[in-house]
Amino acid sequence: MKRFIGFVKKEFYHIFRDRRSLFILFGMPIAQIMLFGFAITNEINNVDIAVLDHSKDATTQEIINKISASKYFSLKEIIEREVDIESVFKKGKVKAVLVFEKDFSKKFIKENHATVQIITDATDPNTANTISNFTSSILKKYQQELNKDVQIAYQIVPQTRMNYNPELKSVFMFVPGVMTIILMLVSAMMTSISITREKELGTMEILLVSPLKPFQVIVGKVIPYIFLSVINAIVIVLLSIFIFKMPIQGSLFLLGAESVLFIVNALSLGILISTISKTQQTAMMVSLMGLMLPVILLSGFIFPITSMPLPLQLISNIIPAKWFIIILKGIMLKGVGLAYLWKETLILLAMTLFFIGVSIKKYKIRLE
């Protein structure tokens, strides 16, 4: 036991003396969560729009006022001719143009039917879609206000409610994803690098010719990183609570326990990588390509798994991150407990045991 503690102590020396890695270790989660939280967002805010109003009457004025009063849009320009539509888009001044037809008010009252055209800049399809949806819903709302007193037969009024994330804040979606990425990166990449470094520097040769058991070396390597990863997880959760006002619905204890399970899973993957790579560089490349890309692309973090082709959907099942993200979303946003997440937890646990088993088996007690 004393040997083991000595070994862990040595690992901490390595980590704390390597200032640059330490900075990456703790700077990265903060930078990433800020980036995803503030910069990369699906929401629209203050989108600039232009209006081409052919009728210029009370009704169109009211609609324009309603739209520009919302926090989603700000009226940038009023144009007078059809040809100007093309030019305001090309200048990149606005993202959308609303066109009201001639005699809008008259038609609306007399014929109960008037048209407004929404033209969006679809170079960014997501934003264009969102803009058109938001505008439509403002128009619909206005229409309903007008029809308050009138009874129309056979009307379907959809009432939507956005459960678990009523304001559709994208940061809520990113937090579980970023947490997964960072824990994966810190745990898997850092351990694999620290083990291959011993191989590269030749110190592994001396460790092998010592009474230290393979098990002790591996666990000794892993413990400092469990510690650091847990700190990282706490930092991420605190940031999301205090900066992004993200409520954690479920039990914090369960969140912690599941995180530790995922960290151990990632660490065992890191050990596995170190058993197959000879240099620190290979270990880093394998971790980045073999772990990071699948985590980002196939875990459901950015792209919904249900809309992937079937083969990719199947592959996504073997990615631990997928299950961890389901668990995180469940606990953080839905507030569900183990009763609902036992299946995912069990899968993660089985994967972890498998990786640990394989890496202990593959750990070489000799040089070749």
Add this chain to the structure above:
Amino acid sequence: MSITISNISKSYKEVNALNNISFEVKKGELFGLIGPDGAGKTTLFRILTTLLIADEGEATVAGFDVVNDYKSIRNHVGYMPGRFSLYQDLTVEENLNFFATIFGTTIEENYDLIKDIYVQIEPFKNRRAGKLSGGMKQKLALSCALIHKPKVLFLDEPTTGVDPVSRKEFWEMLKRLQQKGITILVSTPYMDEAALCDRIALIQDGKILEIDTPEEIVKHYPKTLYNVRANKMYELIENLKGYEHQYSVYPFGEFVHYSDTRADFDPEALKQYLEAKKLTDIIIEITEPTIEDTFMELAK
């Protein structure tokens, strides 16, 4: 016997690193493995320290089989690999402490064993190992390999890249360790260090050329050896090589070591030959063959 090696062979993909090697090292002996780079010294060390498994043959260290009892061997040997293999980002003291701990001992417990060596680096004990000079690195590595009082000490080229003064000190330390009953197997490419061992094995291309005490080995040199000197070294070597009766010619410090094919060689005749080639200040005198001469002869 501290180390027994019988019929060990080992080859990597294409290279035959060790070819049917057998020898024994007695308890408390300072045994030298002498040979050029690539002779197979490191491979043999790795087999004996249980890091590699030989293709053929058997070996024991401190009475334990290198394959089956590898765990026991790892408790009882000290190993200093060829390149500096300590933690560069740890200080001198931290390195020593770490190795003491993983071998289940403390610096204090075995301090007397490493004292002679450690006092020299103790003033720098708070310096990171990566910032030490070559000689001090070696002393630290030796201290770390010794800290658990091993029965057998394996030193793979401990003096390569170390200055002559430190090399001399290093060998004096080995002599003192030997007196404490530790068996030492040391490899070196430097022939002058070979004379300091109890017995040596000359090794080349994975084969043992000769095993004996340094004194006996030089007696095996078959010819009378001469030191030859003249005003121009390069012309001297060229002309000696062109001499019809030459047996061997190679530079040795400020002299050229020369031996002749004839039993009744007359130095005076050689001198005249060289003078005819316009060389001056010619000296020809009999000299004692060294291990290097023997090695060159055997390696022919």
